[in-house]
Amino acid sequence: DQQVKQNSPSLSVQEGRISILNCDYTNSMFDYFLWYKKYPAEGPTFLISISSIKDKNEDGRFTVFLNKSAKHLSLHIVPSQPGDSAVYFCAASPAQGNQGGKLIFGQGTELSVKP
Amino acid sequence: EAGVVQSPRYKIIEKKQPVAFWCNPISGHNTLYWYRQNLGQGPELLIRYENEEAVDDSQLPKDRFSAERLKGVDSTLKIQPAELGDSAVYLCASSFRQGRGEQYFGPGTRLTVT
Numbered sequence: 001d002q003q004v005k006q007n008s009p010s011l012s013v014q015e016g017r018i019s020i021l022n023c024d025y026t027n028s029m030f031d032y033f034l035w036y037k038k039y040p041a042e043g044p045t046f047l048i049s050i051s052s053i054k055d056k057n058e059d060g061r062f063t064v065f066l067n068k069s070a071k072h073l074s075l076h077i078v079p080s081q082p083g084d085s086a087v088y089f090c091a092a093s094p095a096q097g098n099q100g101g102k103l104i105f106g107q108g109t110e111l112s113v114k115p
Numbered sequence: 116e117a118g119v120v121q122s123p124r125y126k127i128i129e130k131k132q133p134v135a136f137w138c139n140p141i142s143g144h145n146t147l148y149w150y151r152q153n154l155g156q157g158p159e160l161l162i163r164y165e166n167e168e169a170v171d172d173s174q175l176p177k178d179r180f181s182a183e184r185l186k187g188v189d190s191t192l193k194i195q196p197a198e199l200g201d202s203a204v205y206l207c208a209s210s211f212r213q214g215r216g217e218q219y220f221g222p223g224t225r226l227t228v229t
Binding site: 004009034036041042043044045046049089091102103105106107108 | 206
């Protein structure tokens, strides 16, 4: 049972335009969400996170939006650059307790930014 | 500051052979994680250590997988015997402490079982 889903395996965007990557989750116990970026032959690197008490978090060109009622989050990249081309993973973490810190990852979305 | 170090980067073995992966986390990071990433999927947690204690090994297939972190620093993940379905990338990550701290990943070991 896939608790975190990224339904788009790939996305292609023109340089300078907005990239929107989507993620859905099913477990209402998740209260912290993260996005990781992964280049080929490298490990995932942390990009941005959001707590369930917020609905938006912004860091430079990257903004994450959280809609708890819809159990949906999205990552916006504006403006997109060719160097943003990578696989993006959404991850969710349960509330504190013995599961605190455990990350459940989605399948990933491969973003391609065309010059 | 050095990141998470993993070795080897690539490993090809025949089925039924043993294999071991090594990970050295970022200095000062108490929490260490081993993940497995299958092709086209996200990483899946195998085991999580807090210092030398395995606090979550519920996803580790214990009939053939074992892990240790004897001194609470570096860690080894072993598979014996390997099966064809074990072909995957094995990722190690570390964080300063369990909880909300972001996890830092190593480059992974790509295992191919033939």
